[in-house]
Amino acid sequence: MKRVGIIGGGQLAWMMADAARKLEVKLVVQTPNENDPAVSIAQETVFAPVDDGSATKILAKKCDVITFENEFVNLDALSVLAEQGVCFRPRLKALTPLLDKYHQRCYLSNLGLPVPQFFALDEVENLKSKIESLGFPVVLKSRRHGYDGQGTFIIQDFATLEEKLSWDLIKNSNKSLFLLEEFVPFERELAIIAARSLEGEIVTYPVVETQQEQQVCRRVIAPAEITPNQVAEIEAIAHTLLNSLQVVGIFGIELFVRADGKVLVNEIAPRTHNSGHFSLDACETSQFEQHLRAVCGFPLGNPSLQSAGAVMVNLLGYENSDSDYQSQRQQITKIPQAHVHWYGKTESRPGRKLGHVTVLLDNQNRQQAIAIAQTIESIWYPG
Template identity: 35%
Template sequence: MTVIEPGCTLGILGGGQLGRMLALEAKRMGYRVITLDPELDAPCGQVADAQIVARYDDQEAVAQLGDRSDVLTYEFENVPAASVQWLEAEGRRVHPSSAVLTITQNRWREKMFVANLGIGVPRFRAIASVEDGEQAAREIGFPALLKLISGGYDGKGQALVRTPAEAREALCRWGISEDVSAEPRAIWEQWVPFVKEVSMIGVRDERGTVLTYPLVENTHVDNILDTSIVPARVAPEVEEEAQRIVRAIGEHLGIVGVYCVEMFLLEDGRLLVNEIAPRPHNSGHYTLDACVVSQFENHVRAICGLPIAPPQLRSAAIMVNVLGDGSGHRLIGVERILEDPRVRLHLYGKRDARRKRKMGHVTILVEDVSEALALAHRVRQHLRWG
């Protein structure tokens, strides 16, 4: 296990905001960064030393990224596992491994993996045909969430269905035919009447040490993360149970790097795992401002073979996502929100503020989470696109 020292080059597959924040932390620590993304001037490309503009499945470009990097990682889980496998086959050091990606980019495998650890998940069934859908309707019932097994994010590739007709319509829309021999392409998932959505960031190093960040409480709007509050307002037993789950998942995945586990908290205090992200996560952005060592720095440390740091929370915080709304590309109100010294602004350098596009986030450091929601509301009132 050799240490990849500062001065070496980190290669990042994917050039979005997660790559950008990772690159900024890596640069601060003295690393060089190169990213690969199909979009010219990608958020990460703007701050990296270099960007290769190519598709993630362009084998030659991926090989070039490998040639120019000392260690590689990816910043979103829809990068083809094959691209990571090519790099591994060439003997490149890639974290997390393609084995981790193969599980986490497939909702079906991921759910089976978690369930096999004896950890609770919503009831689910793989769907390859309309007939499977009818079977699931009898077994699991309505309301249900139909989710495409691969390729979805931020609520894309999901349908909430309340009746057999709605379920048939969604399956037809996705082209899931009556051919019973086909590979399952979707899952039928029980709709969970959760009391809270929570998530926890974990980091695991090459030696197998796992450290966990505090539990975060998340609110979603239209299936996209809207607000994260830390520490989560839950009983200490819930926090401990979440730590146990996150630790078990990290250990059994054998992941090296940062990962996030999204969970539903039920009325009776039980936690069900919703999904795993094998990378830094939107609900961990607060760590840049509120923790001694951020999720991004710990990711750099883990993949480079450096000691990972216990995530000490310096302050309670609330994070508010800033999404585009289609009404303009200039963010108005920045000077108003920055009048409050507790507010920290992060923008991702995206020019086109399309509706629902993640453009940035704001972290507000607070004494106490009870004041956080009012402050977040004020930030939202001042910010608009024009």
Template identity: 40%
Template sequence: MKRILNTDPIPNLPTVGIIGGGQLALMLVRAASQLGLHARVIDASPICPARRDAADFCEGNPESPATLDRFAMNLEVVTLENEFLDAALIAGLEAEGQEVLPSSRTMSLVQDKLAQKQTLRNAAVSVVDFEPVNDGTPIQELESLFGLPFVLKKRCHGYDGTGNFTVHRAEEWDAALNKLGGRESGLYAERWCPFERELAVIVTRSKKGEHVLYPVVETRQRNHVCEQVIAPAAVSGSIAEQAAHLALKAIEAVDGVGSFGVEFFLLADGTLLVNEIAPRVHNSGHYTIEACECSQFENHIRAICGLPLGSTKLRQPAAMVNLLGKTTAAGAPRGLAEALAVSGAHVHLYGKHHAKRGRKMGHVTALGSTSDEALATAQCAADFIHFDQPNLI
């Protein structure tokens, strides 16, 4: 494990460890730095986005227990950029006295999507009907329960739609199993949900159980990847109140600490169903950097460090547009100068060295007197930026 120390920590302030070095870690590092905290990041890639801003960077595989142990030396608290590190590895750190937030118990309940759905249902949080897919589960049984179409999903490691297969006809069953790695990879099935819109709420919860909630937002997807976020969502007060209530109830059910994203399906009759929980800062909350008094990133750092939580008040209506790769290319953008000339647009580039189709390369946020005005500004700037220059290596 290679380690690069950039600066010394400020005495008497916690040293925060972050497992994972992508764009979420980059924004967490910046939030920690704003509070004068020392942040140490571990990632297997020497060119990950968080490396250049982290005070202390460890190049190594976090899935190696020995590497993880060395990374965690002299850290007051460790947190995670994503939900893919096995909960058993987190439990190993905890067994040695290291505080990890979210905890191994929380992660074990969330990273397995079937366990997550069972936990939420047991806590009386409304979710889409689901059923485990075991070695002998025939498609006829699922078709009898859900009808066609239904959705076959991986229990673990699904992301941006990559772990899903919509089964429209019985003849697609074998193809669905093969695409998702077979029954042995761990699968479950869900009823097809004809939702009208997708909503999300960021919840930040402290070690003491104190909490703050961010506004309910609408998320708009393309090819299963979030493309736009509208804050606040244009929903009735009763739906917003219900979403906030369910989001908090969901995070309490898994005893979450830190900032979590809770995603919803909104049906045409006003019914809200929790789609899934993300046990980390979330793409639907990037707008909070400019639009809220305290961002989801700063509040996450506050929560895991035992500091008071900040206000989530929305300064103005806001919108966020993701900058997505459209092809395999170099990470350097074209059109940045033109995007920066758009008044009111805030451009965030993650510094990834390579683009590929659907990869999140950055985002643009804007505020406005209305969310439509904010979206028009953010989209105008985003449309200038392209990642299509040939790779040199």
């Protein structure tokens, strides 16, 4: 039986449970808290923060290979273990250019992939002139540890930028923590999940549309209503990126489509991704099974949709509570072809991902998908 260590014990690790049973894979998780979702499905748990290299050394002794549920890791500490023969998939060199968002932008740009205009704050002498070349609004981003909109700010004018930078620079004392990039007036946001095997085979899932509110993903529609040329371009981006990094495992790639049809890469997630949750119910091989197949060296599975389409809706916290929202969940399960996934978190807070719902569709109809999403949200959110 293959033993896979997972650094991180949130819902992304928790959702690997069914695939692990199917593939006869043992999961060992490194996570800080006893009530983290993946603790309930792990055969063993190492209780420690994900950036604790000494704990990962203990994890390594229990596993054949180690993978990642999130990217908030200590690469320096992990590199020491890699030199001692610990097997990480994806390899650490595939993570190195991605964990800092500025380095990620540089890497993508150097590959010739389309990205928004960007620059690092600490590399610019005349900031005002540089920003004028972009024009307001601009996007200010923390270079590390941002997710679900955290660390990302839409800046409308110089006064707001100076206020934000003054506060954060006082707090962090380091201008190198930020980058600025052009605000993309996108028509839609898209994403693609792609997997690469140990032998270099790549499979891609259908390109999906993601709909955000307050920079947090609320809905995913599969497949996206885009042109065949756009699909081909996005699949080519995924192939270029995964082959360049020599990835083994699943990556999520977020993209913008402008009104003129131009595709730009937004961000890369070197792991399973929220935009691929629909695959649990809608695809022959879920992204979680695919990831385990890749990191274990098994043949990759079929990623294609088994229904005409699907819509996934995140169930986000809207209050501070310890409720399990049983009543709302039961109402949602009555929607035809609805599949509710509840992550078992013991505390709700605004914006926290508590679960998700996937509804399978009998046809590819974006408006129908949006209507179903709105029905779910009318049940879930008060008022």
